[in-house]
Amino acid sequence: MQKLYPYFLNKKYFIVFLVFLCNSFLSAQLPTNGLDVKHYAFNITLNDDNNIIKGTAIITTDFTENVDKVQLDLVKKNSDGKGMTVLSVTKNNQNLQFSQDAQHLIINDKGILGQENTYTINYEGIPADGLIIGNTKNGDRSFFADNWPNRAHNWIPCNDHLSDKATSEFMVIAPDHYQVVSNGREIEETNLPGNLKLTHWKSEIPLSTKVMAIGVTKFAVNNLGNIGGVPVSAWIFPEDRDNGFKSYEFSKEILKYYIKNIGAFPFEKLANVQSKTIFGGMENASCIFYDENSVTSKDVESLMVHETAHQYFGDNVTEKDWPHLWLSEGFATYMTDLYLENKYGKDSLRSLLKQQRSEVVDFSKKFKKPVVDSSEAKNLMFLLNANSYQKGAWILHMLRRRVGDELFWKSVRSYYETYKGKNATTDDLEKIFEEVSHQNLKTFFHQWLFTSGQPYLKIGLKYDKVTKKETLNIEQKQDTVFEFPLSISFTNGNQTIIKTFNIKNKVTQEDFTISFQPKEIKIDPNVDLLFENFNLE
Ligand SMILES: [Zn+2]
Structure with missing residues (x-):
């Protein structure tokens, strides 16, 4: 996903973000309930008179161990009157006893x-969160699911952890002036008595609850075309039809790029949906939700590149647990850098990397945390930070430079092929890169992903005109010593040489000969190292 910042930072959203930071229900850990859900069928009835939803969930689950009671995640009706009340639970048409806690x-x-057991759960209530019911910026009533990271259980009973993937279907009954978009393929759209309509969508690909969604409002729908057998569409609020149809056109070109570089698109279709997500964009599987102002944003292209990358990394290959979130966000950020490099050239990559590097350095001054951060299980929104996004991207960039372009792409494709439809950890990625490149990457992964901070370098250079000898002194000022290649360019007039040094120790001194006296010296001229310079800037 993409936070509203830097796309559409405004106070309203920042307050929403802070509220989430404080919300304790966002805490999560690997589920211990012994469930392995196979299929969800949700019947959801919506209306225009009030915000009460009526649901029937049919949940088929396996068990990974024997359990005395079956525990699903579902938020209970609270003192504000928000939350879900369960009316009945049956198995094989037999009523079962049940209870609810918060x-x-x-x-x-x-x-x-x-x-395998199948439970049918009847419930109703006003969602406290997870299904955003309100008005679009144009004043039309709308219902948009917004489940990330574990907010699905505010409106659907489920095993609300990204490690449990299941096939799913949504059968939505809503007033017939609305259209409904959801994951997978549309199975049915039928008018019902009383000006109602049933819309049925089904995903044959197992999904985590974080990327299941429904979007219900008045839409103008444009079928943009078919890319590699995948129907691509734009779902736009009617008042924004012209702007939205035009800006969401980027989707086709972006999808082509990923099919060429990563592999076949994993899902049944790709719908790009203007929505009321609290994020700038939210990568719901096969129906990406974009912030409602995205249709006129100058950043819409890079936003769409980011969210489309998530269809592969995040949605289909999913991190096994939250500390590995960079496998979603770092990948989506770097895939965007690569796309923009491919389309707009190397300078565009360099300027993105410089920007991202300064965000990483700023973050590291405030928080001493590694990218794979197990300490934040209680505050998942905090993980939407520069470590997961920008540092994750930088690590992939340095990995690319380490193994070379060809083996980088081969490794990325192999990682995707191996883990598609499943969950993966940082170690799984390391193993793939090691297998493909035949390199030992243990130190690389350990220092960049499991250690906080980055090299903070004091660099000294001295040239002796008589001997033509340049003396380089580098001191690593940060706590942990890193290993990395550092390039320096030396220029005088039209003569330039670039030398690369393999730095391994706290202090490095090297002498080397340069035939001319350098007038201009650039540290890391191609922007290939994540570091902070002690002297410059
Ligand atoms: Zn993202």
Whole structure:
């Protein structure tokens, strides 16, 4: 996903963001409930009179261990009247006893390892979060799911952790002036008595709850075309039709790039949806939700490149747990850098990397945290930070320079092929890169991903005109010593040489000969190292 900042930073959203930072229900850890859900079928009824939703969830689950009670995530109705009340739970048409606590539905039924059970849960209530019911900027009523990271259980009973993927379908009954978009393929659209309409979408590809979604409002829908067998569409608020149809056209070119460089698109279609997500963009699988102002944003192209990358990295190959979020956000950020380099040239990559490097350095001054950060299980919104995005991107960039373009892309494709439809960890990525490149990357991964900070270098250079000898002194001023290549360019008039030094120690001294006296010296001239310069800037 992309935070509203830097795209559309405004106070309203910043306050929303802060509220989430403080919300304790965003805490999460690997689920211990023994569930492995196979399929969700959600029947959801929406209306125009009030914000109460009525739901019937049919949930088929396996068990990874024997359990005495079956526990699903579902937010219970609170003192503000928001949350879900369960009316009944059945299995094989038999009523089961159940109870609710603030965050869970507990069903009195035994789960047996390896045995599949199907539960039918009737419930209703006003969503406290997760399904945003309100008005579009044009004043039309709208309903947009916004499940990331674990807000789905505000409106649907589920195993609300990204490690449990299941196929899913949504059957939405809503007033017939609305259109409904969701994950997967549209199965049915039928007018019902009472000016209602049933719309049925089904995803045959297993998804995490964080990327399941429905979007319901008045839409203008443009079928943009078919790219590599994938129907691409734009779903735009009717008042924004012209702007939206035009700006979301980028989707086709972007999808082509990913199909060529990563592989076949994983999902049934690609719908680009103007929405009320609290984020700048949210990578719901096969129906990306964009902020409602995106249709007139100058940054819409890079936003779409980012969210489309997530269809591969984040949605189809999903990090196994939250500390590995950079496998989503670092990948989406660097894939965007690569796309823009390919389209606009090397200078555009360099300027993006410089910007991203300064964001990483700024963040590291405030927070001493590694990218793979296990300490933030209680505050998932905090993980939407420069470590997950910009530093993740930088690490991929340095990995690319280390193994070379050809092996970099080969490794990325191999990682995608190996883990598509599944979950992966940082170690899994390391193994793939090591297998493909035949390099030992242990130190690289350890220092960049599991250690906080980056090299903070004091660099001294002295030229002796008589001997033509240049003396280089480098001191690593940060706590942990890093290993990295550092390039320096020496220029005089039209003569330039670039020398690369492999730095391994706290202090490095090297002498070398240069036939001319350098007038201009550039540290890291091609922007290939994540570091901070002690002397310059
Ligand atoms: Zn993202």
